Amino acid sequence: MNDVAPALGVTVDVVAFTIRDRTLWVLLVERAGPPFEGGRALPGGFVRSRRDHRGRVHGEDLDEAALRELAEETGLRPGEGALARVHLEQFASYGAPARDPRMHVVSVAYLAFAPDLPDPRPGGDARTAGWVPVAAALDLAFDHDMIVTDALERIRSTLEYTPLATAFLGREFTIAELRAVYAAVWGEELPAADFHRKVLSVPGFVESSGAVTARGGARGGPRARLYRAGDARLLHPALLRPGRENAVRL
């Protein structure tokens, strides 16, 4: 092993998704300083670490850093209110030597699944942050276009195998609301009848709360039953995206 450690930078970047108007939005910030000043980027920053006068390391773990960055940008406090319900998950690291013009920086990227959070407070940070539809999240700073693309593929796959779609919803939700999450993330409508039966047949995906919605749909229809997230960590059987046969070959 080469025991000399070059001074590299380590950042965390968070790809925070939420759902508004039946589509997927991502949280972006406007950069206040160089490089890419004025450009849009993912919320993120350097992992904090320092030594005290005895030489002992005081630093944060990667998960902590990601949660801190998300809290800073949204103006919410970690573990409080809506942020307490956000699911954070590391998904990849990026370390191309030229990805940051200042120095060699390795970025650890996180996915965040957020219920509809409030718009970030404008004066909360030097940078302004805001939610943007994923289709409009282009021409980002650094290699963040690639990170968003990878994150999108990851979240689409995650919804197939885990019950984390519920992390986009409130504590109680209807099957139709859950279906809307899948439709927004996968970018296609799903057959309502089959989705309904499928969700209820997967053990631990959702559990009934016994209640129903106060009103029917905006344009009519019966009042729907309400459910809560169940205790499953994985969906078995999985809820696979339709028509993926063509994505399989080289």
Add this chain to the structure above:
Amino acid sequence: MNDVAPALGVTVDVVAFTIRDRTLWVLLVERAGPPFEGGRALPGGFVRSRRDHRGRVHGEDLDEAALRELAEETGLRPGEGALARVHLEQFASYGAPARDPRMHVVSVAYLAFAPDLPDPRPGGDARTAGWVPVAAALDLAFDHDMIVTDALERIRSTLEYTPLATAFLGREFTIAELRAVYAAVWGEELPAADFHRKVLSVPGFVESSGAVTARGGARGGPRARLYRAGDARLLHPALLRPGRENAVRL
């Protein structure tokens, strides 16, 4: 963003798996210096990066660093011979502040799927390296026990959804050899008849080479047909581990 970059170390660690004697082995090195001197650890080391006299960054990407480390430890050259057939894949990063007693080090961990490589040449590096059955890969330095555990779960899952089991085999292989890979990684035997039909029914998993083995099995049996890896990147439908229903709940 906090624009000051603390000096953190960045390493890559490689969890290289191979199959011998129908079980899974992992490549470990013996540490030549502190910390954990004399202890066993995953092959790995600091990502290289330096600035020239103009201040330009010359560094390696994470994938490059992982391949370099693996080549150094095995004594093979990257892109040459058996190493050219190794599949390398990033799977997680670890950054607990105290995971390395010297300083705050973030490690990017890679999986390697290797055909049966030769034993590392003894004098190739300051450290001695060797293959160890995964069940015996305990009490490793740093947080490498956790990394191996995570890698094991990842490779088990990867075999469900990708054709990468073929990366453990030579260019041509029999269905029974492929089944032995699955059995070694999943730690359980699979029904031969169903596995056979299943593999052949997944488009692009394997393609026939037309040939058969020179001899039948050691204790009798017909000569088996030979196959090569196909062009699929994903298995559709997937080849799921049996009896996972109980792993689903909290």
Add this chain to the structure above:
DNA sequence: TTAATAGTGTCTTTCAGACAATATTAT
């Protein structure tokens, strides 16, 4: 000849997907 192994046949159950049908509600 015997035992082991490759490969095929067949049956049952589960699951995915298409689509019809019914019930409830907003307008």
Add this chain to the structure above:
DNA sequence: ATAATATTGTCTGAAAGACACTATTAA
């Protein structure tokens, strides 16, 4: 009343898993 929506019913075909069966080969 009408249209929209939640939920249930039914059918078809794919896929998983159990297990019997045949053919081929080493010893």
